Amino acid sequence: MITPEEYLSFLDARLPGLVAGAHLHGSRVLGDVVADSDLDIVVELSSPAEVPGFEGADVAVVPAGSLEKPVSAVTPLAGEITPVLWQQLRTVGQTVRGTRPTCPVTAAEVEDYCRGNLVSYWKVDFDRLREVLPSLDPAAPIPRESLLWVGLGPARLWHTIRTGEIVSKSRAGELAAARWPDLPVLDLVASRRGADVPLTVAHAAASLDLFDRILTDVTT
Template sequence: MSEAFSAALDGSAPGLVRAAHVVGSAALGDHRPGSDLDLVLELSRVPGPDDLAALAAALTPELDLVCLVDGEPGPWGRDGAFHPGPGHDVTPVLLHQLNRCSTTLRGPRPRFAVTRDEVEAYCRRNLVEYWRPLLELVAGVTGPGHRDGVLWVAFGPARQWHTIRTGEVVSKTRAGELAAEHWPDLADELRDLLAARRGERVELTAAHREAVVALGNRVLAAV
């Protein structure tokens, strides 16, 4: 939690934040310039009007914020927009990340009640409900462009695949490396996509889009 964010909350809403944890790419060693910072706050009370005002004032466009009150969803923010009511989905995978691979900036380490079966079931649903439609969109792309979309879809399914198999949460980069080892016929294209994700100047072609779709479909078939 940045000093400015912490100072804003402590000055305007003292005692509100019981614990603060970083999750996502920053906690997994995969943060890239321009990436958002994913911050989860455990609040000590149901936030009142002054608390909500302090949270909104402290939010920045680079911060994705989720607040929990007794483990239940509370206020949240994304892209600089603050939402005072619950609406962000607190998933089993988020709770699993908090327990296993978050970076705690303030307060005690998280100990949320979540089971391996709940995590696996969520990953399977997410693959079908979220990632499969995106894979279908990528499969329908023709011509140049759509680089950001291809990179977004490239390794998301592989992350879910690894969590289902092992219970471990890994970054997109690590998921891509593991997928390249597991499916060596896709390895060249996946390594190019990993390089592009790092910001290297790699031209992405139809072969790379096809590898993304093939990887996603293999994940769906495997789980």
């Protein structure tokens, strides 16, 4: 698993003197690092440049000073930036180079983004799943990585909409399981944490059910 120091050494060797800031978010700062966790990092460059790819690093690149501006006023050089990212950097992000950023963002901006993302991104995927589920054997195995993504991702948005807090995938799964204990969400949490839990089409169906309940919960 790549460390921030290794990644910054890689960048410095290829972009000498350009990396003005680097800030961690995601599993590394939310206490949810698992075997296949990426290094989630925002890099500030003092001059525009193409940042080479690095396996295991999920990188957003912005001009130096961008993290002192509203996210709507920033055009990234690479990767995606969102109000949720700004909120995470502002509250729990870890600065490994440069000055800790202010990342100005409002609670309303964060909530609006989460609500919009549930519909514009997640609902599209779940509607596709809804179409194919009837033709699948509930006992058939299903790819772990894709199921954990769809099974735990919407729960993070649900919790942020309700509380403003940003939590990890595992914690979001625990919170959703406490809210809807009839669904096997804890199987997904256990699998994410490395347990040998067989994941099946039935878990995908439960993830769809969870998504529908989340949508109802945040719209009523």
